[in-house]
Amino acid sequence: MSRRSYSQFCATAKTLDVVGERWTLLIIRELVTGPKRYKDLLESLPGIGTSLLAARLRHLESAALVRRTELPPPAGSTVYELTESGRDLEPAIMAIARWGLKWALGEPTPDEVFRPGWAVLAMQAAYDERAAANIDETYEFRVGDDVFHARVQDGAVQGRHGPAHEPDLVITATAEAFMQLAAGQATIEQAAKQGRITAAGSRIALRHCSAIFKRP
Amino acid sequence: MSRRSYSQFCATAKTLDVVGERWTLLIIRELVTGPKRYKDLLESLPGIGTSLLAARLRHLESAALVRRTELPPPAGSTVYELTESGRDLEPAIMAIARWGLKWALGEPTPDEVFRPGWAVLAMQAAYDERAAANIDETYEFRVGDDVFHARVQDGAVQGRHGPAHEPDLVITATAEAFMQLAAGQATIEQAAKQGRITAAGSRIALRHCSAIFKRP
């Protein structure tokens, strides 16, 4: 009944009291790119088990990091979305992702699952600040049935779920090819030239996009 | 025997595979301010249980985030210290701490333990960038038997264990008073004026220190 707590007067420990349990931060990660339904969360978190997801969501709701909302008609489905305090975890998740990109990610292995949204968040976590400076463009990524976009503005990047408003570039790729990009095995420009992905839009935007998200 | 993994090709999940288990990030937090002995770690992590700490340290060593080292004579004791990849988690821990300062810390409660080192790390996590600009000073904090220092240089702050080399200011306080400061209940200058802490050093440095670490 009583949640486990570190009982430390420490900002780090207090945060982990709220989001430190298994799966919790990954649920937040899923919601950073936009609201999701229960079954979409289940789909993105293989292995979580339905009752544990429900318990975590209940906890995050009671901690006011997540809100249950009815989507406006005609959708009408109930979705989970981040509140202000939940969104405020984005910098922490990005810092964690940067560490993983540098020290732990490596090459994909056959037993690892992959979702395009994770790569979009990685793009937001680690982009080339020099290349992104003074750019105001939006790139749309269509990967299998999933659509994401990355907005580059004011030297920052936002990776979000759903189509872009007026994209300067539309990248279409298989999940396989997109994962290769996330693994840093090629730049977007190279993959487009080789026909492994298709890029529709201005050639300039393609060059920008490739430079901003080139992995070193 | 086999460690639990999310098995996701995702930078965030991969990081949590390494440091996401209970206590792990708090062990790293303890080592951010400097190397520590096994028993000091136990002391700073009430409730962990000796075998779990040993297991976590073994894991962190095998993951190359932590290294076991013999301290040079005359100390000669064995300590645990962060490797390069371990130190590289500092930004993530600071981001987590900033969230906790903003959304979860609140006032200390009687059941919560407190260690001065945690407050020093919080100072590093959330300081006033404007006030820290163009300052090159070091402040020493003596709290009970513990000594820490904060180095302000190049607009950044480093909170570390042990005495400062040539401190511009030496703050002496009880753990109780230092905790009050960490809770944001007074500025350092106010607490010094009220005699709840003592400050030795230049009046200018005291003003700087107070401004840099004032909590809004």
Add this chain to the structure above:
DNA sequence: CGGCATCCATTTTGATACTG
């Protein structure tokens, strides 16, 4: 003592089955 390893009662989790 410091630095663990072992044993055991409690919690947490993962997987599956089931319901409104």
Add this chain to the structure above:
DNA sequence: CAGTATCAAAATGGATGCCG
């Protein structure tokens, strides 16, 4: 679709024992 119910397996925490 959005969960709840159930139950076995794993992780945790506490106490205690061992060893240089």
